[in-house]
Amino acid sequence: MWRNYMTVGLRSLLKNRVYALINILGLAIGMAACLMILLFVRYEFSYDKWLPGAENVYEFQSWYKSHETGEEDKLQMTPFIAGQRLAKDFPQVEKEVYLFSTEPVFIDKGNATTIKDWVFTDGNLLDVLEFPLLQGSRNALDQVNAAVLTRSEAIKLFGTDQVLGRTLSVISRGKTWDFRIAGIMADLPKNSQFKATVIARIDIHAFNADYPDGLTCWGCQNGWVYVKLRPGADPKAIEAGLPAWEKRNIPDENSGEARFNAGDDQDWHLVNVRDIHLGEAQRASMTPGNDRKTIMTFAVIAVLILGMAVVNFTNLATARASQRAREVALRKVLGANRKQLIIQFVGESVLIATLAMLIALAMVELLVGPFSAFLDADIRLTYFGAGGIALPVIVLVLLVGVLGGLYPAFFLSRFQPASVLKANKSSAETPGTGRLRQALVVGQFAVSIGLIICTGVIYAQTVYARTVDPGYKRDHILQVDELSRYQLLGKTQSIVEATKHVPGVQAVGRTNIGVATTNNNNTGVLLQGNPRPVNIGIYQVDNGFKDAMGLQLIAGRWFDDARPMDEIAPSYPPDLSEEIALSRRGGNIVINELAAKRMGVKNPADAVGKTFQVAMFRDEAGLLPATVIGVVKDSRFRSIREPIDPIMFIDTPTGPHGQMIVRFQGDPATVREGVAKAWKSIATDVPFNAKFSEDIIQDLYKAEESRAAIFAAFALLAVIVGCLGLFGLAAFTAERRTKEIGIRKVLGARTRDIVQLLVWQFTRPVIIANLIAWPVAWWLMRDWLNKFDDRIALGPTPFVAAGVLALLIAVGTIAAHAIKVASANPIRALRYE
Structure with a gap:
């Protein structure tokens, strides 16, 4: 019996090669996506599970x-x-x-x-x-x-x-x-x-x-x-x-x-x-973690793509039901019961799923290496053992085969032989399947459109993150690290002076907050009438930092080496007597706009001249009376995911500073080489380590770019699977309507009219799919964008663009076939029966 079922299934596939190709290829793509994400999700959840105890x-x-x-x-x-x-x-x-x-x-x-x-x-x-x-x-x-x-x-x-x-x-x-x-x-x-x-x-x-x-x-x-x-x-x-x-x-x-x-x-x-890797706390980590919601989102997307492939199978199987009506009727006449027919058709479905899985495994074998390299992971494909995929593969084949074939099996096995054979229903439209296919096509394109929208929004936010004005001049900056080395205490001013003489260098400044630096240094500021301190970031700079970083002064002035009160430079290691002397003397600070607001000042200009008590030293030294001499525009030194810091800058020419900011013009490689030479002439026991600001920002948003690329890949796969199903449906629908099209042409319909009729039939579900995909994608992307402190507006552009793109893809998929059918000689169409 099973051998007979296998023979019939293979003959059916060979007889309908287009149907077989579309089904198997669509299922293979869906299964490959599902397996790749299974490997990825497994990998992300495997962090440190290998650690004994x-x-x-x-x-x-x-x-x-x-x-x-x-x-x-x-x-x-x-x-x-x-x-x-x-x-x-x-x-x-x-x-x-x-x-x-x-x-x-x-x-x-x-x-x-x-x-x-x-x-x-x-x-x-x-x-x-x-x-x-x-x-x-x-x-x-x-x-x-x-x-x-x-x-x-x-x-x-x-x-x-x-x-x-x-x-x-x-x-x-x-x-x-x-x-x-x-x-x-x-x-x-x-x-x-x-x-x-x-x-x-x-x-x-x-x-x-x-x-x-x-x-x-x-x-x-x-x-x-x-x-x-x-x-x-x-x-x-x-x-x-x-x-x-x-x-x-x-x-x-x-x-x-x-x-x-x-x-x-x-x-x-x-x-x-x-x-820890997928935990809530991701700041100050030893290695970058990941977001559990993001991982599960990818898993859901893979399941949706696989579901689209199963939908294709169900759609095409029900579309072909009329072609197999006489086969079912003859089998029933010869004694087959409904259970046997269901087993036969589900078996054919499992056969198709098996063939698709073989192709999917070949795809995964080819893609797992580049996929792992792209994610900078160590994802490996093994079939047996604790991390093997043999069992998931078998389960996936059976699940897809049964789910894809169950409804067509029940639908085909219910045909009554008397009515089928009496009416000679060999190519008539099978009743009851049109609405189901329409609904499934709507679901497919809703997923595709939703993924296209998400891809567009993520890409736009990533571009925005790299290009939005951070409040300082981010281009033409070379950021040199390692400046805080103890070996360099007392040498940093010499390094700065040597760097200033490098051709192309315009300004040099020292700081312990720079482009995408990760250190956080906060202190309490006591305001009059407020019993609780206000938390403000405090960072050391020198007087060259403003020009080197390109900060915008909006009130007051910047630090001046000629004014002793501008300098707050306790020695390192800390000396208590010196700290006591500084706290009695006081000093000048420069703050940003947000710090002024946190200190209760609405107009930045009104902050100039005000004095606050700042906790800078150990308790025995007391608080430092700090007078504001200037206010700079808020600057975003870190990722746009994080809120802008309220900041006060203190002028510490002797350090220790973490970075040296070099603003330059001209050829970047030549400038870097010159700065490296100047560094090595003084710092022989500290290696030169520097990056351009563009490279730092690229690394900062690498995770977002990778996420956008993965979403784009999934969106492309979803569109391909959807188009395969749409093409197959268009082919079978046109075949069943051959006589109708012939009659329409005889009665005067033009080729253009026929094409419009067929195109409209398959683009209408795409329009409906937009109405479903838009609100879902809006809700998902609003939630994702809300994780950023600075974000793009979620306007109509990505939604309209995704809808138009999906519509054009659908039209392009079926237009060529529709034109071919509509251009055929009506005499052949009317004679084919």
Whole structure:
């Protein structure tokens, strides 16, 4: 029986090659898209699940909500002291470790290079995060000044991975640190939110001897805290006790009548390491995470495209029902019951799905490499094992085959042989299927139009992000990093002067906030009559920063080296007596428009001359009386996803600054080469690291561009699948209406009239599809755009353009076939029966 069903199914496909091609190709595209997204979703949800004991390891995160604006800032970092107190007060915590990432300088044969993704830790990190070791033991980091390297980093630094017991010397914070290599670990996979090439154990108190307050500050986030809970411990129970823990541990800070507490706007959360990558907190992360909603959106889109392919199958199968009516009738006359017919037609559907899956797997094999490279991931296609897709493939074939064939099977098997054979219904229109096909075509094009709209909006927002006026002159900027190295203290002014003499350089400034820098430095500003401090960003610059960055001064003046009160430059390491002297003397600051508003000043010009109390130093030194001498236009230094910061600038010519901003004209490569030469003439022990502002912005919005590209790819696939189905329906409809078209032509209808008739029949569902797709796409894109602080207006252009494009595609798909049918000789059309 099954052999007979197989033979009949293959003969049916060979007899109707166009039908077979459209069905199989459409299903193959849908299945390939579904499999690719299955691999992608699996990969995104696999982050750090490979880590042994991951179920008991949690990251301790700091989440902020401003009492002034209600803005939320969810950080993965948390203060060092918070981890210490958590481990002390909660017995459920078995082990706690603090780590922070840096890039120390490694000097080999006179050449200075930075070691990327170097991690310092205050304990044995391998006890908490069980990274795979190739050499050494789990107690490799039990001792201070021990280090563990990845195999690739060992080969990079020493030319071999046989380095146990050797000494690794680096420069960090201006000092040379020697570490004994106690272990070699495997390179961390890409599906990990950890980035580490070297893990080095330090005495954190000795390391922070120059700035001990950083270890007791409850508002300072410079690293990550990980805890390993005891088996059976409930993290929710710990979180429930954190409000009381916060009150016990975080002291109030007082200044005159004002009282504030570092925990007022701060909450702590325990997040399992497997959930960090797709978690709510994505700021201050070790590696960029992803949005869970975005991942699920892609999964839904893949299912929709697969559904469109199944719809094509159902549409074409019901359209061909009349051609198989006599076959069904004859089988029933010869004794076949309805169950056997249903099994036969569902079997044919599964056969088509199987053939489509073979083609889909070939597509995936070809595309998974480029797809993985495009996403900078490590997505692999395996068929068997824990991550294999053999089972999903089988399930997908059966699911698609049954879903695609079930309705046609029930529909075909209900034909009555007497009526079919008596009427000789070989090519007549099968009743009851037209409305269903119309509805399915509407659904297909609604999905296609919706994806086209989403693609257009995402692309427009990405272009807007790259081109919108940030409040400063973003072009022709070379941003030089590494300026905050301790080795350069006292040398930065010489570097600036040497850079100014490079041909093409127009202005040079130093700062610790630049183009898309990630550091956040905020402080409290006390206003008269307000018992709670206002949170304002505070960043160090020099007097060349305004011209180099291209800031726009709208009131007052900029810093002047000739005016001593403009300079607020405490020495580093901090000196208490100097801080006390500065707080008594006071100083001048420049603020932006938003800072003026936060300070209660509506007109920026009215802010000039006002004095505020600023918390800049340790408590013993008191507050700094800061007088506003100028107001600059608000500038967006970070992504448009983030709100503009209220900022005060302080003039610190001696640093430490993080970046040097170089404004130039002329050939960028020549200028960069000249600045590099000037740098190396002074900073021999610090590598030159610089990027053009255009490249920084390109990297900043890389995720949005990738998302737009993926949406565009899915939209294209949806359009292709929809067009395949539309073409097949047009072909079969025209075939059934051959006699009608012949009669119309005999009665005087022109070719143009026939074409218009056929085109209108298939473009009407596209118009209806627009009415469905537009509100859904508007709702989705409004929600997506609301995640940006600055966004495009969601106007009618992408909706109308998508609708017109879909209409043109539909017309183009069926027009050629309609013209061919309408141009045929009516004599042949009337003689074909």
